[in-house]
Each structure stands twice: as structure tokens, then as C-alpha cells.
Amino acid sequence: MPKHMLHISLFFLLLTASTGVWMRLYTVSNSVHIIPYDHLLHGHSHAAILGWTFLAMLIIFFKLSWDELDNMQQEAKLLILSTGILTFIMFIAFLVEGYALYSIILSTVHILIEYWAIIFILRFLKKKPSIPFASRLFMKGAFLTLFISSLGPWSLGVIASQQLQKSDLFDMAIYFYLHFQYNGWLTLMLIGMFIYALSKKGIQIQKNIVIYSFWTYTISLFPGYFLSILWYDFGKIGIILGMIGAFGQLISVMLLCYTFFKNKITIQFHFSNRNHSLLKIVFILFFCKSILELFLLYSPLANLIYETRNLVIGYLHLVLLGFITLFIFALYQMETLIDDTKLFVNVGILIFLIGFGINEIILFLSGLSQLILDKPILFQNHLLTIASGLLTFGILFIWCSLFTRQKKIVSTTNKNP
Ligand code: HEM
Structure with missing residues (x-):
């Protein structure tokens, strides 16, 4: 697989981190206040999610299946290149104008690229029945939730056209997008590719447990959305749905962690000790994240948490920078990227x-x-x-x-x- 693909993904991670430093410097020095803070924040989160994590998912998948892509390799390269160029121009647009005409148009085009990626990988999966069933299941779940997450940005356009940018509905659409991105698409895709990578080394995981975990996780993902919006008073029904989501996800995460730790000796044998340690950290963070979500079920606490910016940012980065990014690093190591x-x-x-x-x-x-x-x-x-x-x-x-x-x-x- 061409190495430049990997450079493009790491470039976006560096861009994400640099804008992160820049935002932090806003609090300690006035000399860095060159552009409005919210432009930087939009640039940062879009470079991170639409650049770094999206490209990393494609790159790991392409690395796992490069030799079998055959005549699809050119299209795979085009997919990476178009995402890279588009997201970089979008990043500049966010820095210059914030959330406005060009940045909105470019982020809409990104959604079309996401649909292209879904169709591309599904076409490939159809041709390759050799990929383990559990891995395919997780990846298909990932595509479904990627598609569902894209309904968030579409609805933002409709909400904004009604001049409701300051309404609760607008925030709900943003949380809808984020929830189905990181709890759905990114998590399911990473697990699917992890199982695929293990199977390529001949490691067979406990199929039934993993499939059971998939269904529990995916079904509870939908009521789990309520955990992100419990600051809005939905009454008892909101709490019950949040509870089903939180406990469903916790059970399935525990099953996945159990499978990982049960296979640790085989994994340790096939991959390096450092790689294995990193994977251990990833699964521990996955478990911690699911435990933290239980606190949100107590709505007075949930309200306070959502109003405390550093707790929200701390949680977001525990998931996106800890669990997701470290999982990407671990898969990059497993696939010798x-x-x-x-x-x-x-x-x-x-x-x-x-x-x-x-x-x-x-x-x-x-x-x-x-x-x-x-x-x-x-x-x-x-x-x-x-x-x-x-x-x-x-x-x-x-x-x-x-x-x-x-x-x-x-x-x-x-x-x-
Ligand atoms: C690599 C190091 C990173 C640093 C130093 C960093 C730093 C920051 C900072 C300073 C903020 C703004 C906090 C505030 O306004 O209170 C922020 C927000 C955010 N970051 Fe990061 N971040 C990093 C990585 C990531 C990654 C990898 C992702 C996603 C994959 C990510 C996603 C976000 C999101 C979604 C927000 C909130 C945006 C919003 O409120 O609109 N960050 N980050």
C-alpha cells in the first residue's frame, strides 16, 4: 500500500494537535489571538474527525486487504486523495470564515465521500467471503451508523434555515452526529478490523460471544443516544432509554474485554509486547468510558456535567484521543504501518x-x-x-x-x- 496514504493521515493528526495547542495558548497569551476562537475550534474538530479518524479507518482497512483489492486499488487511492484534499481545504475554510457558506458546502461534500467509502467497502466485502463473519458484522454495523450519523449534519442545515441555531434542537443534532460517529462508526469499525487483523494471523476468537456482544452493543446504541441529551428533560422515559443504552453497552464492552483478555497469550505471541500493552490500555479505556456513562443516568449530575466544559472536553478526549486514537495506533502497529x-x-x-x-x-x-x-x-x-x-x-x-x-x-x- 502506498506510504503517502499514511503520511496524509498523520498530517491530519498533527494538524489536530497543533490547533489544540493553539487553542490552549489562547488562555495564556494574547499574542496568539489571530483568528476567532470558534473558527479554530471548528477547524480542530473537523480535521480530527473528518481528517484523522476517517482516513485512519480507510487506511487500516486498505492495508488489511490491499493485495485482494486488485482492480479496486486505483479507486482506493482516489478515495484517500480526495478526502485529504477536500478536508484540508475545509479546514482552511473553517479557520477563515468559521461555520459559514464554504465550510458548510465542503463538509456536505465530505458526507458524499463517506457514502462513496461505504459503497466501496461493501462492494469489496461482497466479493470476499473469506473475511470472518464477526468482522463483517461489525463493519456493516459501522457503515449503518456512519450513514445514520450523517443525518445529523443534514438536519443542521434544516434547523439553521429555520433560524434555530441557538435552540436545544441544534445541540441535539450535534450530539446525535457525535454519538453515532464515535460510539457507532468508529468503535464498530475498529473492532471489526481488529477481528480481521487477528484472523489474518490465524487467531480465532470466541465467535458466539463476539456476535452476542455486537447485537447487544448495536441495539443499545440507539437508546444510548439519550445519554448524550439527558440535559434536556425527557422525563422518566428518557432515563429508562438512557439506562437501557448504558447497561447494554456496558455488558457488550465487558464481553469484548473478556474475549480480548482470554486471548491475550495468543495475541502476545503473534504481536509485540508493546503492541499488546497498548491494546490492554485501549480495552481498559473502553471499559472506563462505559462506566463513566453510568454517572449520566443521575439527571441532576448529568445537568451539572454538561454545563462544566472541562468535564465534557475531558470525556470527549478520553474517548476520541484515548480509546479511538490509541486503538488506531495499536492497529497501525499490528499491520506494521x-x-x-x-x-x-x-x-x-x-x-x-x-x-x-x-x-x-x-x-x-x-x-x-x-x-x-x-x-x-x-x-x-x-x-x-x-x-x-x-x-x-x-x-x-x-x-x-x-x-x-x-x-x-x-x-x-x-x-x-
Ligand atoms: C492531539 C491532541 C489534541 C489536543 C491538544 C486537543 C485539544 C483540544 C482543545 C484545546 C479543545 C477546545 C477545548 C475548549 O474549548 O474548552 C478541543 C475540543 C475538541 N476536540 Fe480536541 N484535541 C486533541 C485531539 C483531538 C482528537 C484526536 C479529536 C477527535 C478525533 C478531537 C476532537 C475534539 C472535539 C470534538 C472538540 C470539541 C469541539 C466543540 O466543542 O465544538 N480532539 N480539543
């Missing part, structure tokens, strides 16, 4: 993990301090800026590893036959 025998990769991931840890601790502590004591914690803006800087350095190291030659640092790291 990044080489974990290289010093740059290991140092990069270590710095990234430290940055991520500091970021989460400060965001949650400052959120709690704001909630309970009604005041921020000492140096929180400086510490958050340092954490963002570390995350950026970590990503730079990982990217730089693509330009360095292979160098083994521990003899046990590659046990592949």
Missing part, C-alpha cells in the same frame, strides 16, 4: 501517553473543582498547554519514525512466524 521496533515510535507513544494522562487528569480535576468549589485549579491553563505540547511532540516522533530506518531495540519484540 508504524514499526514498533523503532525507537521513534516507542518514544513517541510514551510521550503521547504522558500528555494524554496529564490532559485527562487536569481536565477532570479542574472540572470537579469548578463544580464543587466553584474555582479553577492552580496553573490549569499552563498545565493543559504543556499536555497539548507533549501530545503534539509524541505525534511528531511517531511521524518521524516513517523517515528513519528500522532499528531493533529489544530482541523479543517481533515474534511473528
Whole structure:
């Protein structure tokens, strides 16, 4: 698979991180206030979700199936290139004009590219019955939820045309999009590809448990949306639906974690120790995220949490930067897209993990301090800026590893036959 695809995805991750640092600097220095903050925020979240994570999903899938894509390879390259170019122009549009005409047109075109990607992969899956059933199931669930998530941005256009940008409905449409993106599309696709990657090494997971987990997860995903909008008073029905969603997802996540830990010796045998440790962190974060969601069921607490910006941002990044991005790194390692025998990769991931840890601790502590004591914690803006800087350095190291030659640092790291 052409290496430039990987460069494009890491470029967007670096862009995401740099805009993150830039936003953090807004709180410590006036000299960086060059464009309105909300333009930067839109640029950041769109580069992250439509650039980094979307491209990473395609790249991992293409890497897993490159040799079998045959005459579809050209189209795959075109898909990556069009997404890269479009998302970069969209990013610039967001920086220049914020959420306005051109950025809206470009993000609408991105949705059409998403439909193209869905059709492309489904066409391929139809031709290749050899891909494990459980993996196909998760991927098909991912496409369904990617499609459903796209209804969010379409409805934003309708809501905005009614001059309702400041209404609860507008916020609900944004949360609808985010929920089906990260709990649906990204999570299901990553698990589907993880099972695919394991099967390519001959690792057979407990099929029945995984299929049961898929149905529990996917069905509870729909009532689970209510967890994101419990700040709006839906009465008892909202709480009951949220409860079904939270417990359904928790059960299925526990089943997936059980399957992972049950197969850990085989996974450890086929992949490196570092790769396995990273996967362990990913599954622990997956479990923690599902536990945290239970707190939202208590609606007075849910209201306070939604009003505390740092708690919302802390949770979002626990999922998107922790669980999702680390899962992508782990799959990049499993598919040798990044080489974990290289010093740059290991140092990069270590710095990234430290940055991520500091970021989460400060965001949650400052959120709690704001909630309970009604005041921020000492140096929180400086510490958050340092954490963002570390995350950026970590990503730079990982990217730089693509330009360095292979160098083994521990003899046990590659046990592949
Ligand atoms: C790589 C390091 C990253 C840094 C340093 C960072 C930093 C930030 C900062 C400073 C904010 C604004 C916080 C505020 O206004 O209170 C933010 C918001 C956000 N970030 Fe990140 N972020 C990073 C990665 C990511 C990733 C990987 C994703 C998604 C895949 C992501 C998605 C978001 C979203 C959705 C928001 C909220 C946008 C909104 O409220 O409209 N971030 N991030």
C-alpha cells in the first residue's frame, strides 16, 4: 500500500494537535489571538474527525486487504486523495470564515465521500467471503451508523434555515452526529478490523460471544443516544432509554474485554509486547468510558456535567484521543504501518501517553473543582498547554519514525512466524 496514504493521515493528526495547542495558548497569551476562537475550534474538530479518524479507518482497512483489492486499488487511492484534499481545504475554510457558506458546502461534500467509502467497502466485502463473519458484522454495523450519523449534519442545515441555531434542537443534532460517529462508526469499525487483523494471523476468537456482544452493543446504541441529551428533560422515559443504552453497552464492552483478555497469550505471541500493552490500555479505556456513562443516568449530575466544559472536553478526549486514537495506533502497529521496533515510535507513544494522562487528569480535576468549589485549579491553563505540547511532540516522533530506518531495540519484540 502506498506510504503517502499514511503520511496524509498523520498530517491530519498533527494538524489536530497543533490547533489544540493553539487553542490552549489562547488562555495564556494574547499574542496568539489571530483568528476567532470558534473558527479554530471548528477547524480542530473537523480535521480530527473528518481528517484523522476517517482516513485512519480507510487506511487500516486498505492495508488489511490491499493485495485482494486488485482492480479496486486505483479507486482506493482516489478515495484517500480526495478526502485529504477536500478536508484540508475545509479546514482552511473553517479557520477563515468559521461555520459559514464554504465550510458548510465542503463538509456536505465530505458526507458524499463517506457514502462513496461505504459503497466501496461493501462492494469489496461482497466479493470476499473469506473475511470472518464477526468482522463483517461489525463493519456493516459501522457503515449503518456512519450513514445514520450523517443525518445529523443534514438536519443542521434544516434547523439553521429555520433560524434555530441557538435552540436545544441544534445541540441535539450535534450530539446525535457525535454519538453515532464515535460510539457507532468508529468503535464498530475498529473492532471489526481488529477481528480481521487477528484472523489474518490465524487467531480465532470466541465467535458466539463476539456476535452476542455486537447485537447487544448495536441495539443499545440507539437508546444510548439519550445519554448524550439527558440535559434536556425527557422525563422518566428518557432515563429508562438512557439506562437501557448504558447497561447494554456496558455488558457488550465487558464481553469484548473478556474475549480480548482470554486471548491475550495468543495475541502476545503473534504481536509485540508493546503492541499488546497498548491494546490492554485501549480495552481498559473502553471499559472506563462505559462506566463513566453510568454517572449520566443521575439527571441532576448529568445537568451539572454538561454545563462544566472541562468535564465534557475531558470525556470527549478520553474517548476520541484515548480509546479511538490509541486503538488506531495499536492497529497501525499490528499491520506494521508504524514499526514498533523503532525507537521513534516507542518514544513517541510514551510521550503521547504522558500528555494524554496529564490532559485527562487536569481536565477532570479542574472540572470537579469548578463544580464543587466553584474555582479553577492552580496553573490549569499552563498545565493543559504543556499536555497539548507533549501530545503534539509524541505525534511528531511517531511521524518521524516513517523517515528513519528500522532499528531493533529489544530482541523479543517481533515474534511473528
Ligand atoms: C492531539 C491532541 C489534541 C489536543 C491538544 C486537543 C485539544 C483540544 C482543545 C484545546 C479543545 C477546545 C477545548 C475548549 O474549548 O474548552 C478541543 C475540543 C475538541 N476536540 Fe480536541 N484535541 C486533541 C485531539 C483531538 C482528537 C484526536 C479529536 C477527535 C478525533 C478531537 C476532537 C475534539 C472535539 C470534538 C472538540 C470539541 C469541539 C466543540 O466543542 O465544538 N480532539 N480539543
